[in-house]
Amino acid sequence: MDNFWATLKKPVLALAPLSGITDSAFRRICKGFGADVVYSELASSTAFAYLAQSTHDIVRFDPSERPYVVQLFGNNPEHFAIATRFVTREFSPDGIDINFGCPMAKVFKRGAGAALMTDLPLAREVIQSVIENTPLPVSLKTRTSVKGSDLLSLLSYVEDLDIKALMIHGRTYAQRFSGPNDIETTREARTLFKGMILANGGAGNSTTAVELIEKTGADGVGIARGALGNPWIFDQLKAALNGGLPVKPERQDVLKTALEHARLLIELKGRHGIIQMRKHLCWYLQQIRGGKKLKQTAVNIESLDDVAALVARAAEQDLGG
Numbered sequence: 655m656d657n658f659w660a661t662l663k664k665p666v667l668a669l670a671p672l673s674g675i676t677d678s679a680f681r682r683i684c685k686g687f688g689a690d691v692v693y694s695e696l697a698s699s700t701a702f703a704y705l706a707q708s709t710h711d712i713v714r715f716d717p718s719e720r721p722y723v724v725q726l727f728g729n730n731p732e733h734f735a736i737a738t739r740f741v742t743r744e745f746s747p748d749g750i751d752i753n754f755g756c757p758m759a760k761v762f763k764r765g766a767g768a769a770l771m772t773d774l775p776l777a778r779e780v781i782q783s784v785i786e787n788t789p790l791p792v793s794l795k796t797r798t799s800v801k802g803s804d805l806l807s808l809l810s811y812v813e814d815l816d817i818k819a820l821m822i823h824g825r826t827y828a829q830r831f832s833g834p835n836d837i838e839t840t841r842e843a844r845t846l847f848k849g850m851i852l853a854n855g856g857a858g859n860s861t862t863a864v865e866l867i868e869k870t871g872a873d874g875v876g877i878a879r880g881a882l883g884n885p886w887i888f889d890q891l892k893a894a895l896n897g898g899l900p901v902k903p904e905r906q907d908v909l910k911t912a913l914e915h916a917r918l919l920i921e922l923k924g925r926h927g928i929i930q931m932r933k934h935l936c937w938y939l940q941q942i943r944g945g946k947k948l949k950q951t952a953v954n955i956e957s958l959d960d961v962a963a964l965v966a967r968a969a970e971q972d973l974g975g
Contacts, residue, residue, distance in 0.1 A: 657791040657818050658721045658748045658749065658791065659749070659791055659793070659818050659819045659849065659850045660818075660850075662690055662691070662721075662850075662874075663690075664873050664874060665867050665872075665873060665874040665875065665895060666690050666691060666850065666852060666873055666874030666875075667688065667689055667690045667691075667874060667875060667877065667888050667891055667892065668689065668690060668691040668692070668693065668821070668852055668874060668875070668876045668877065669681060669684045669685075669689045669691070669692040669693060669876075669877060669878075669881060669888075670693060670795070670821065670854055670876035670877060670878040671693035671694060671695060671696060671725045671751070671753070671795065671878070672695065672878050672879070673695050673696045673756075673758075674695065674930070675695065675878075675882070676692065676693060676694065676695050676878075677695060677712070677919075677922070677923075677930075678714060678715050678716055678719065678918075678922055679915060679918035679919040679922055679927070680885075680915070680934075681694075681715065681719045681722070682716060682718055682719060682918060683885045683911065683914070683915050683918070684881055684885045684888060685718060685719055686885070687885040687886050687887075687888050687889050688888030688889040688891075688892050689877075689881075689885075689888045690721075690874070690888075691721050691722075691723060692719050692721075692722055692723070693722075693723045693724075693725050693751060694712060694713050694715070694722070694723065694724045694725050694747075695712050695725070696725055696726075696727050696753055696756060696761075696767075697709050697712050697713050697724060697725060697726055697727070697737075697741075698726075698727060698728060698737075699726045699727065699728035699730065699733040699734045699736070699737035699738075700728050700730060700733045700737075702726075702733070702736060702737035702740050702741070703730075703732070703733040703736045703737060710744075713741060713745055713747070714745065715745070715747065720748055721748040721749070722747045722748050722749075723747060723748060723749040723750070723751045723793065724741050724745065724747045724749070724750055724751065725750075725751040725752070725753055725795065726738070726741075726750065726751070726752055726753065726784070727752075727753035727756060727761060727766045727767055728764075728766050728780075729764060729765035729766045729769070729770060729776065729780070731776075731779040731780050731782070731783040732783070734752070734780050734783045734784050734787075735783040735784070735786070735787045738750055738783070738784045738787040738788045739787045739788070741788075742787070742788040742789070742790055747790065748790065748791075749790050749791045749792070749793055749818070749819070750784055750788055750790050750791075750792050750793070751792075751793045751794065751795055751819075751821075752770075752780060752781060752784055752792070752793070752794050752795070753766070753767050753770075753795055754767070754768065754770050754771050754777070754794055754795060754796040754797070754808070755767060755768050755795045755796050755797045755823050756768055757797070757827050757830045757831075762827075768797050768800045768827045769800070771796065771797065771799075771800040771803045771805070771808055771827075772800055772801055772802075772803045774803070774807065774808060774811045777808060777811070777812065778811060778812050778815070781794070781812055781815050781817065782815065785815060785816055785817075791818035791819065792816070792817055792818060793817065793818055793819035793820060793821065793849075793850075794817060794819075794820050794821070795820075795821040795822075795823065795854075795876075796808065796820065796821070796822055796823065797822075797823050797825060797826060797827055798822065798823070798824055798825060798826055798836045798839040798840075799826045799827065799839075800826070800827040801827060804839070805822065805839055805843060806839065806842060806843065806846060809843060809846040809847050810846055813846055813847075817847070817849060818849045818850065819849050819850035819851070819852065820843065820847055820849060820850070820851050820852070821851075821852040821853075821854050821876045822839070822840045822843060822851065822852070822853060822854060822855075822872075823854045823855045823876075824836045824837065824839065824840050824853060824854065824855040824856070824866075824870070825855050825856075831855075831879070834856075835853075835855045835856045835866065837866075837869045837870050840853050840870040840871075840872060841869075841870055841871055844871065850873050850874070851870075851872045851873050851874075852872055852873065852874045852875055852876045853866045853867060853870040853872035853874075853875050853876070854875065854876035854877075854878070857875050857876075857877050857878075857880050858879065858880040859880060859887065859890075859900075860887060860890040860891040860893070860894045860900045861894070861900075862880075863875050863877060863880065863887070863891050863894075864891065864894050864895060867895075875891075877891075882934075882937045883934065883936075883937025883938045883939070883940055883941055884937070884941060885911065886901075886902075886903045886907075889901075902941075903941065905942045905943070905968070905969065906969060908938055908941045908942050909938075909942070909965045909968055909969050910965075911938070912934070912935060912938040912939075912961070912965060913961060913962060913965050915931070915934060915938075916931045916934075916935070916958055916961040917958060919931050919934075920957075920958050928955060928956060928957065928958075931955065931961065932952055932953045932954075932955055933953075935952035935953075935955065935961070935964065936949050936952050936953065939952060939968070942968065945968065948964060948967065948968055951964055951967075952964060
């Protein structure tokens, strides 16, 4: 099967995976605003091994999302093999990604996510099990170091394996999601890895994203929290990379997008989608002048009609400050 990574125009702009955030609704919104590649939420390889329907729902996608990458996490090579075969056969995404970067306690304590970087033999087994069970291109998402184990050692240990892409969160396990980005480690990774490298971590707006690409020498960037309530970041970043000025979305555009996002979420998830949309609305409201004044209304929505009413209120009144 073709390696889609090799067909992408650089620099590549990816929507990085976020648990509970990068579902199909949000991926479609971000694709509409210029994301080149989108990733699924973290999907448990062990859950696939036991045929958990909820995990199947996490990775379902719309054709408009392509190229689309399913990210798996876990610590059992056999479970990864089962999950990889199932995802490839039943969903046919464009790629499979292995999570080596999640620092969340409930994941780390199970020996998964960032914990995999601390056990190189197991890490190699996991990667091999995925590569051997799919014709799809396989990629990794990592940290720079985890409890004394570093990215460069991992890359050296698996240098001979057919890994097509690497997204490097330029922070340590201890840093979690804040602090300076380790630019140098991402630059040094190029000496050990010849595939696609995406820099990640701290790309909160188009300016910092451009700086991250330029300083690391990466082939692109993975944007996660910078896209929350601001899917326009991808179009803004493309404008900046082409020498233009990033354009902030007008109030009407923000509200129209928020309403469409709500419609998609509720269509996909029903009541659970309504609950999830509350946090997204708060993020969208941060994009408009005075929008924070409607936060309390946003966290109490119960239906698509409530969202429409909130949007109408925000569009019609002068919210001030």
